[in-house]
Amino acid sequence: MSNVAPHASAYMGRMLQPLTKAATRMRAGLLCSLPLILSACDRAVLNPAGQVARQQRDIIAISTGLMLLIIVPVMILTVIFAWRYRKGKGGTYDPNFDHSTALELVIWSAPLLIIIILGALTWSSTHLLDPFRPLDRPAVAQDADAPRENMLRVQVVSMDWKWLFIYPDQGIATVNELVLPVGRQVRFDITSTNMMSTFYAPTMAGMIYAMPGMQSTLHAVLDKPVTAEGLSGMYTGAGFADQRFKLYGVPTARFDQWVAEAKGSGRALDLPTYMALVKPSEKVPVMHFAAVQPDLFRRVMERCVEPGKPCMSDVMRHDMGRGGGNPHDVRPGAGMTPGRGSAPLHGDKPEGAIFKSPEEKGSGEHFTKPTHPNQARGVTKPGDATNRNMTELSPWRSPLDAAAARA
Incomplete structure (x- = not known):
């Protein structure tokens, strides 16, 4: 038996040697891939270049920290309780335990306090980061020439599957390229041509819906130069994955130079060009337009680009003016045919015929005359005042009594 043990140990060592080498290679592979894993942490949401995106990142960090105040202690206490109150040697197992006031206070007060803090944070950030609300304190401009008080307007049109950006004050337009001056507040007016999508530039601001026939608004500002990417966060068909655009934050002088370059492209975005551009297409390269069809964004939003x-x-104005109504009267239902239960346009609401006597209702071809002289009152004259005479029902008799009397 003394000779068997060394042979067994050697045999087991030879069997485990491949496993040991595999474990070593696995550890080396994990160490080599660690920089790649950590590099994925540098996401656009966590690396903002705009004032709004930075506040949103702070809200995410604060919310995560508050939730970890519960998650981490619970995970630690789970291990402590399992070890301390175990059944066995050294444990304090108590099968009759059913209540602890101190423990109940901790269990309920801590989550309640965190919920109150998160609710206050949500309420304040919802109002402060309202996309329709201009920013109170725009970011400090990077250069002295940046016009801080002059808001830049950009009209955004979500198309299948590309992005159209119109600069109405500069008279230019681009496809899949958004260039913004650093330190200057921007107002985005957003709509869509066909399907609902989302305008999302993570490094600049949050996600805003782009809807056909409607306009959304977003106020944002970049506070440092950046080269990033924007996208649509909603699935809209085959080319959804490639509906992306380049976002560049540049100094004011470089933005003015870029506008001059776009004006020198010599290509105009007129109605025929737009009708060709609006057709579904994928992986569309960047385009610059030196001129834009006047009032194009409004016509896209109101879905009247086609000749x-x-x-x-115009349709709403025509509907409001139906029947000779005042086209400038924008009250609900003004100039339109009133429906059942709608408020009258002029005067008081007419009284229903059921509340009128026969003399008030008059006569006409739609009134049916009695066919039998002994017909009960109220059948042919529902509005007669005598129908309100209830003396015949006193004393009151049950319908079952009447049926028994007839039998």
Whole structure:
């Protein structure tokens, strides 16, 4: 038996040697891939270049920290309780335990306090980061020439599957390229041509819906130069994955130079060009347009770009003016045919016929005359005042009594 043990140990060592080498290679592979794993932490949401995106990142960090105040202690106490109150040697197992006031206070007060703090944080950030609300304190400009008080307007159109950016004050337009001056507040007016999507530039601001026939608004500002990417966060069909655009934050002088370069492209975004551009297409390269069809964004939003198609505002104005009504009267239902239960346009609401006597209702071809002289009152004259005479029902008799009397 003394000779068997060394042979067994050697045999087991030879068997475990491949496993040991595999474990060593696995550890080396994990160590080599660690920089790649850590590099993935540098995401756009956690590396903002705009004032709004930075506040949103802070909200995420604060919310995560508050939730960890519960998660981490619970995980630690789970191990401590399992070890301390175990059944066995050294444990304090108590099968009759059913209540602890101190423990109940801790269990309920801590989550309640965190919920109150998160609710206050949500309420304040919802109002402060309202996308329709201009920013109170824009970021400090990087250079003295940046016009801080002059808000830049950009009109955004989500198309299948590309992005159209119109600069109405500069008179230019681009496809899949958004260039913004650093330190200057921007107002985005956002709509869509066909399907609902989302305009999302993570390094600049949050995600805003782009809807056909409607306009969304976003106020944002970049406070440092950046080269990033924007995208649509909602699935809209085959080319959804490639509906992305380049975002550049540049100094004011470089932005003015870029506008001059776009004006020198010599290509105009007129209605025929737009009708060709609006057709579904994927992986569209960057385009610059030196001129834009006047009022193009409004016509896209009101879905009347096609020649001869009426705009939504014209249709609504026509509907409000139906029947000789005042087209400038924008009250609900003004100039339109009133429906059942709607408020009258002029005067008081007319009284229903059921509340009128036969003399008030008059006569006409739609009134049916009694067919039998002994017919009960109220059948042919529902509005007669005598129908309100209830003396015949006193004393009151049950319908079952009447049926028994007839039997």
